[in-house]
Amino acid sequence: MNQITTMPGPAAPAQLLTDSKRPIHTPAGLVGDTPVLWIGAPFTATGHGFWAKLEGHNPGGIKDRTALHMVRAARDRGQLLPGARIIESTSGTLGLGLALVGATYGHPVTVVTDPGMEPLMTGLLTAYGAEVELVDTPHPTGGWQEARRHRVEELLAVHSDGWSPDQYNNPDNVAAYAPLAHELVAQLGRIDTLVVSVGTGGHSAGTASVLRGYFPHLRVVGVDTTGSTIFGQPATPRLMRGLGSSIYPRNVAYDLFDEVHWVAAPESVWAARQLARSHYATGGWSVGAVALVARWLARTLPAENRTVAVFPDGPQRYVGTVFDDPYCREHGLLGHLPADDPDEIAHPGDRTVTRWTRCAHITDPLAPPRDRDAAEQALAGAAR
Known part of the structure; x- marks a missing residue:
């Protein structure tokens, strides 16, 4: 005898709309309120992970x-x-x-x-x-x-x-990201470490400055690309787009950063592709670089540390580059498994970096020498 399954009756229209977004009258209404996704194993070590703010859910990106x-x-x-x-x-x-x-x-x-x-x-x-x-x-x-x-x-x-x-x-580029910071606070409640790519300096400065108001001890980790001048390295040809610069954007808030990591193109490609296979949520150059650094922080920081990485966009525009085997083979981007840990330099001017490298000494390359010396002394005092 067949068992008849009784389905619940239709909910009241008001109840159906409770969790729905309201109708939108202009394209501007599509921007913001992007989701946060947990990125854990197998991309990260078992028992460790970080939260990713998926800005690729905006129509065009962050x-x-x-x-x-x-x-x-x-x-x-x-x-x-x-x-x-x-x-x-x-x-x-x-x-x-x-x-x-x-x-x-x-x-x-x-x-x-x-x-x-x-x-x-x-x-x-x-x-x-x-x-x-x-x-x-x-x-x-x-x-x-x-x-x-x-x-x-x-x-x-x-x-x-x-x-x-x-x-x-x-x-105004910086001020634009206050809503992103407020969304993160509402979504996660507490944030200990923020990992952000740096290009124009807008979303790193805007997000970090607001979050520091909520969390004074927030650790801010900037992610740049090899060959970029932003944090004091010499300019060299760069394949990665969306992060890094050959000029010195004045929106970069150097005083907000606790450390910077430079990531090379093959390392970013590896991370972006691994993310795609393990978590479906991925992106291009910036996402791969940010994810690689956040992955390392999740492993090396205490387990209770709540790390958030901002993923600026999704994978769609990179189907012919980051996710294209012929392109990647042509540019020597495949088969480069990143090291478990970044290389380390004490000062951005120590040497030209060509692989994933970390530096905890942050100065503005355009600051007058006297101001730069004062900033370095302040940092040294804080370290003691």
């Missing part, structure tokens, strides 16, 4: 937040007029955010990039209505970033009402 905030602030101040063109240098993610802002507020958008941008990203930006300007020659000292910034200046001279966010130096 920089949707800063694009919206910078544009809203500029409109409120009258710096960006209705219908005026937005022109900015980007390696990709901010471009997606600006395209979203353009659709929301009715601004045409021009993004200036370089040959390193993935074809998929160029296609997406074009599909979303942005004009893509490509520079073809790097600046002799500032590399592609400085070349892009020069092209932005040229375009601003042509478009008299044009406006550039200048993500590298605009304090």
Whole structure:
């Protein structure tokens, strides 16, 4: 005799809506409230792990937040007029955010990039209505970033009402990430260690400064790429995009960092691919580098330490690079199992690093020597 299973009756409409997101009227409403995921074994050692803030759940990635905030602030101040063109240098993610802002507020958008941008990203930006300007020659000292910034200046001279966010130096880039910090506090309650990639300096400074207000003893770990100048290393050719810089962004808050790790491209690729296979949640260069460092911290810090890593985007734009075997073989990125522990240097200027390396001595490379000496003495006193 067949057993009849009685299904519960339909819930009241109000009950059904309790856990649902409200309808959204503009694309801007899609940004924020991203989830947090536990990353444990087998990516980490058994019994150890960290929390990952999945910013790839924003439509375009973490920089949707800063694009919206910078544009809203500029409109409120009258710096960006209705219908005026937005022109900015980007390696990709901010471009997606600006395209979203353009659709929301009715601004045409021009993004200036370089040959390193993935074809998929160029296609997406074009599909979303942005004009893509490509520079073809790097600046002799500032590399592609400085070349892009020069092209932005040229375009601003042509478009008299044009406006550039200048993500590298605009304090609104930093302020944009207060909501991300507040989300983390609401989601996790307590945070002991924050691991963040550093490029323009916006999300590291904005998130860490707010969290320090809640947790004065918060440990902030910056993640850079080999070949980047941000923390005092010499500029060398860089394959990784989204973190690192060939210039010195003034939004980098050097005083917030307790240590910095430089990660090489093969090490980032290994971590991103391992994450994909073990936890499904992954991303590109920045995510791989941040995850590698967070993995080490989870193993070496006390088990009760609550570590959070910010994953700036998802894997989609990297299907032709990080997750493409022919590309990775061409650039020698496969078969490089990272060391269990980073190399160590006492000062960023000790030597040029080419593999995962850690330094607990943080100074601003552009600070006057007198200020730099005072900062170093303060750090030495704190260590004693």
